[in-house]
Amino acid sequence: MLKIRLRQGEKMVVNGAVLRAGAPTTLWLENDAAILRGREVMRPEEADTPARRLYFSCMMAYLDPARRQHHQHDLVALLDDLLRALESPHAKAACAALACDAANGHYYRALAHCRTLIEYEAALLGLAAGSVKH
Secondary structure, three states: OEEEEEOOOOEEEEOOEEEEOOOOEEEEEOOOOOEEEHHHOOOHHHOOOHHHHHHHHHHHHHHOHHHHHHHHHHHHHHHHHHHHHOOOHHHHHHHHHHHHHHHOOOHHHHHHHHHHHHHHHHHHHHHHHHHHOO
C-alpha cells in the first residue's frame, strides 16, 4: 500500500490520467498502477539535455504501456550514448542500475537513477559554465 499526500491544486498522473487535488488530501494506492506526482512529470520541452531526455524516455515507458517498446528502444539508445560520454564511476553505476531496473520493468525505480544523472549533469554543466566566465 502506498500513501500519497497531495496539496490543494497539486497534480498527479495515474495510469496516464491526470488528476488534480481540489483540497489537501491523502490517498492510499492499494494495487499496482503507474503513478507520478506532478513534480515528477517532465514535459517534452524540458527534455533538453542528454540526462533529461533519458528521464523523459523512461517516464514515457512507465506511463505509456501501449508504446513501451518504442520508449524502451529510445531509452536504451540514450543510455548507451550517455554511458559512453561519462567518466565518473558514480554516474556509470547509476546508468548500470537504471539499465537493470528498466530491463526488469521497474521504471519508477529507474527514474530515481535518472534524477541522479540529471543532478550529475547539472553539476558538470555548472562547472563548465563557471569555467567559461572569466
